[in-house]
Amino acid sequence: MKKSIAIFSILLSLIMMAACANSAAHMDKEKNAFSVQKANGIAMNIKKVSVVKGEKSQDVLKVTITGENQTAEEKDFDAMLVKAVNKQGKALKMYPANSLGLLLKSDQKATGDAYFELTGDLPIKITYQNESGQNLASWSIKNIDGSD
Numbered sequence: 001m002k003k004s005i006a007i008f009s010i011l012l013s014l015i016m017m018a019a020c021a022n023s024a025a026h027m028d029k030e031k032n033a034f035s036v037q038k039a040n041g042i043a044m045n046i047k048k049v050s051v052v053k054g055e056k057s058q059d060v061l062k063v064t065i066t067g068e069n070q071t072a073e074e075k076d077f078d079a080m081l082v083k084a085v086n087k088q089g090k091a092l093k094m095y096p097a098n099s100l101g102l103l104l105k106s107d108q109k110a111t112g113d114a115y116f117e118l119t120g121d122l123p124i125k126i127t128y129q130n131e132s133g134q135n136l137a138s139w140s141i142k143n144i145d146g147s148d
Contacts, residue, residue, distance in 0.1 A: 032142055039128050039136030041071035042104065046126065047111060050145050051118060059118040060095045061144070063126060066111045069104035076131075077102045079114035083127045086120030093117045 034046040044067040054060045061084065067077045079099035084092040093116065100112025124141040 032140075034139050037128075037137035037139075038070070040130055041069060041073070041075050042067045042077055043070055044068075044077075044128060044137060046139050046141075048145060049141050052115075054095060054117070060097070061092065061116040061118040061124070063114045063116070063141075064111060065100065065114065065128075066109070067104065068109040069106055072106050074106070075104050077104045077110055077112070079112065081129050081131070082114040083129060084114075084116045085125045085127075087123055088120045090120055092119060092124070 032046075032049065036043055036045045038044075044065055046063060047066050048062075048064040050062050050064075052060050052062050063082065063084070065082065069075045069077070078101045080094070080101070082100075086092060095115035095117050097113070097115040099114055100110075102110050102112065104110060122142060122144070126139045126141060127135045128137040129135055
């Protein structure tokens with residue numbers, strides 16, 4: 001009887017370890033890996049991506065962005081310069097919300113949000129553009145963390 005319990009315990013432990021290893025490998029493969037990028041003198045990165053409910057209960061993509069002005073001049077750090085395109089190549093519409101909109105002074109850091117009506121499939125490409133529409137930085141959203 002003791003042998004049966006010991007064998008059962010060992011098998012159960014092996015199965016649990018295999019399941020955890022498989023789950024961890026799957027999670028690492030699916031994680032968003034956002035890198036800091038410099039755009040127009042601002043070092044910026046995506047801090048978090050989540051889904052919130054809009055006024056009409058629609059899904060809204062909330063992208064939280066951090067930025068630091070690394071120049072001597074003041075720089076715009078504005079959600080209106082953030083664009084999102086889904087897997088189908090369709091631009092996501094900006095969602096009217098309390099979005100990021102700052103004029104960063106030299107060495108000033110800030111964090112803010114950009115909101116988009118969530119349509120289509122992942123991945124979603126996020127770009128930060130200059131006022132002329134030129135892409136300065138981009139990230140790929142492979143999964144969404146969840147809701148806020």
